[in-house]
Amino acid sequence: MKKIKWGIIGPGIIAHSFAQDFAHVTKGELVAVASRNEERAKKFADQYKIPKVYTSYESLCEDPEIDAIYIATPHNFHYDQTLLALQSNKAVLCEKPLTHIAEQTDELIAFAEQSGNYLMEGMWTYFLPVIQKAKQWVKEGKIGKVKHVKSEFGYPVPYDTSSRYYDPKLAGGALLDMGVYNVAMACFFFDGKEPSDIHVVARKAESGVDHDVTTLLVYEDEIANLTTAFRCKLPNSCIIIGEEGYIEIPDFWRAKECRRYKMEDCVEVFEDHRNGNGFEFEIEAVSIDLLEGRKSSEVVPWEVSKHLQSVMKKIMEKFD
Amino acid sequence: MKKIKWGIIGPGIIAHSFAQDFAHVTKGELVAVASRNEERAKKFADQYKIPKVYTSYESLCEDPEIDAIYIATPHNFHYDQTLLALQSNKAVLCEKPLTHIAEQTDELIAFAEQSGNYLMEGMWTYFLPVIQKAKQWVKEGKIGKVKHVKSEFGYPVPYDTSSRYYDPKLAGGALLDMGVYNVAMACFFFDGKEPSDIHVVARKAESGVDHDVTTLLVYEDEIANLTTAFRCKLPNSCIIIGEEGYIEIPDFWRAKECRRYKMEDCVEVFEDHRNGNGFEFEIEAVSIDLLEGRKSSEVVPWEVSKHLQSVMKKIMEKFD
Numbered sequence: 001m002k003k004i005k006w007g008i009i010g011p012g013i014i015a016h017s018f019a020q021d022f023a024h025v026t027k028g029e030l031v032a033v034a035s036r037n038e039e040r041a042k043k044f045a046d047q048y049k050i051p052k053v054y055t056s057y058e059s060l061c062e063d064p065e066i067d068a069i070y071i072a073t074p075h076n077f078h079y080d081q082t083l084l085a086l087q088s089n090k091a092v093l094c095e096k097p098l099t100h101i102a103e104q105t106d107e108l109i110a111f112a113e114q115s116g117n118y119l120m121e122g123m124w125t126y127f128l129p130v131i132q133k134a135k136q137w138v139k140e141g142k143i144g145k146v147k148h149v150k151s152e153f154g155y156p157v158p159y160d161t162s163s164r165y166y167d168p169k170l171a172g173g174a175l176l177d178m179g180v181y182n183v184a185m186a187c188f189f190f191d192g193k194e195p196s197d198i199h200v201v202a203r204k205a206e207s208g209v210d211h212d213v214t215t216l217l218v219y220e221d222e223i224a225n226l227t228t229a230f231r232c233k234l235p236n237s238c239i240i241i242g243e244e245g246y247i248e249i250p251d252f253w254r255a256k257e258c259r260r261y262k263m264e265d266c267v268e269v270f271e272d273h274r275n276g277n278g279f280e281f282e283i284e285a286v287s288i289d290l291l292e293g294r295k296s297s298e299v300v301p302w303e304v305s306k307h308l309q310s311v312m313k314k315i316m317e318k319f320d
Numbered sequence: 321m322k323k324i325k326w327g328i329i330g331p332g333i334i335a336h337s338f339a340q341d342f343a344h345v346t347k348g349e350l351v352a353v354a355s356r357n358e359e360r361a362k363k364f365a366d367q368y369k370i371p372k373v374y375t376s377y378e379s380l381c382e383d384p385e386i387d388a389i390y391i392a393t394p395h396n397f398h399y400d401q402t403l404l405a406l407q408s409n410k411a412v413l414c415e416k417p418l419t420h421i422a423e424q425t426d427e428l429i430a431f432a433e434q435s436g437n438y439l440m441e442g443m444w445t446y447f448l449p450v451i452q453k454a455k456q457w458v459k460e461g462k463i464g465k466v467k468h469v470k471s472e473f474g475y476p477v478p479y480d481t482s483s484r485y486y487d488p489k490l491a492g493g494a495l496l497d498m499g500v501y502n503v504a505m506a507c508f509f510f511d512g513k514e515p516s517d518i519h520v521v522a523r524k525a526e527s528g529v530d531h532d533v534t535t536l537l538v539y540e541d542e543i544a545n546l547t548t549a550f551r552c553k554l555p556n557s558c559i560i561i562g563e564e565g566y567i568e569i570p571d572f573w574r575a576k577e578c579r580r581y582k583m584e585d586c587v588e589v590f591e592d593h594r595n596g597n598g599f600e601f602e603i604e605a606v607s608i609d610l611l612e613g614r615k616s617s618e619v620v621p622w623e624v625s626k627h628l629q630s631v632m633k634k635i636m637e638k639f640d
């Protein structure tokens with residue numbers, strides 16, 4: 001059986017989780033890693049038994065064996081590296097946010113379309129069985145008309161001017177790093193509907209990046225209430241509230257469980273007893289897309305990325 | 321031992337809970353009830369073994385045996401009835417919100433001060449051991465500097481134009497009925513600090529009253545995120561988030577438990593194993609205030625009611 005051969009650009013924290021999850025994937029295998037830091041690349045390759053190590057992104061992109069490239073570098077590098085990989089006729093899975101400048105997402109998508117290469121933003125949360133189950137419950141009308149989506153994502157990130165999280169030049173800040181997951185939940189459960197109004201309360205760290213952002217996305221008769229922070233541990237649930245019940249998804253971004261409530265009672269629980277970190281579903285789905293010749297994902301279609309980026313842009317425009 | 325003798329005006333739903341809780345009070349006893357509906361008053365008196373029944377509020381207020389009057393009628397009657405009771409030289413505990421027009425709260429307080437009579441807004445939630453414990457944890461610095469207070473209160477109330485909940489003339493609407501509890505939490509945990517900005521997204525039922533309101537109270541570097549609704553069952557927790565942990569209070573308005581978290585771990589739980597509905601703490605505290613000759617409450621001082629009303633006013637001014 002043919003497997004999709006994957007290469008990774010940027011062996012950072014998230015790439016470790018991603019690489020580990022190939023243990024739970026049947027349609028893809030990890031064959032190469034690239035980092036400008038040779039030692040780092042080799043150590044990563046040793047750890048996950050990856051046969052090929054590259055010390056330039058160009059050389060990884062030129063490797064004819066590789067089908068798909070996963071880009072796991074900081075946001076500000078996504079545009080250039082995605083473009084490089086697409087120009088090398090590789091399929092690209094790029095970590096979210098695809099870009100930190102909305103217009104660049106449009107450009108990348110236009111280039112992918114024109115060059116006929118696969119491109120997907122790595123919104124891996126959308127592929128989690130729990131998130132898919134919650135969406136199914138909503139579609140089946142189990143909580144009635146959805147009126148509120150509440151989503152929180154916040155972890156303390158110690159203030160450090162040498163960290164990319166706090167560096168404006170590296171597209172730092174809580175919204176781009178963690179808040180994007182909240183915005184993704186609003187887009188997902190409100191089916192890409194356009195907000196008619198946006199309220200934002202953003203607080204900034206000394207370095208100038210946002211470290212605490214509350215956003216209300218106002219729709220026709222619905223609302224998304226989103227909080228992200230670098231300075232507080234938030235409870236980190238996503239809650240979808242309908243007129244006839246609600247769904248709670250603890251730690252939604254890496255969800256393993258969702259619970260459906262009617263009034264005070266929990267009436268249904270769905271559990272995902274996976275062994276992986278959760279990237280396995282995304283890797284498998286993209287591998288299948290490629291094996292079946294699709295150029296974009298049905299789970300994270302280009303329209304979803306465009307919409308997500310446009311909402312992110314509108315939120316950032318309201319920062320002081 | 322002397323006990324404070326209480327009378328109730330308005331034997332509605334909340335008065336039932338209140339009357340039941342005298343079973344758990346040592347410093348007060350319930351001696352009278354008044355309703356313009358004689359049958360209703362008698363039935364209520366029978367149920368709670370209340371010796372005196374009045375069919376006019378005036379006659380209850382004129383009863384020299386009565387020390388304190390609890391006003392449990394709809395909000396729009398609070399002003400007139402509180403004034404009537406104060407003019408009769410009675411101590412007054414009036415259900416929250418004390419008035420639905422902020423200026424009237426100021427007037428009532430001025431009158432109480434001038435006439436030398438006790439007056440307290442019935443924010444019974446403030447007296448609950450769980451809420452007091454949460455405040456103690458905050459004061460002791462157990463969650464670090466508080467940055468977010470999130471509070472939800474929503475229950476489905478079927479749309480009915482004959483119900484006071486949906487009647488604009490009876491000061492209906494979710495904010496005045498349930499949302500006031502959220503605002504009270506913000507005032508409590510942010511110590512009456514004045515918000516510098518307020519964002520409101522309010523949706524209205526056909527009758528014109530608000531049935532779904534999301535409010536952001538923006539402080540210097542903190543935020544209160546409050547939701548109330550008549551059209552959805554909300555999860556109804558209050559969460560106080562500090563830089564070093566957070567406190568979750570399920571069903572905060574009638575709280576029986578609070579939990580303190582550091583990162584993912586619940587590190588402390590406080591439980592209130594009371595037998596009553598929770599009004600017993602308020603009734604006991606007001607009775608003690610009166611026995612000790614105080615003219616206002618230290619738990620719900622007049623400044624707190626004035627502040628609460630002024631914030632409620634600012635929120636309502638942002639309704640379309």
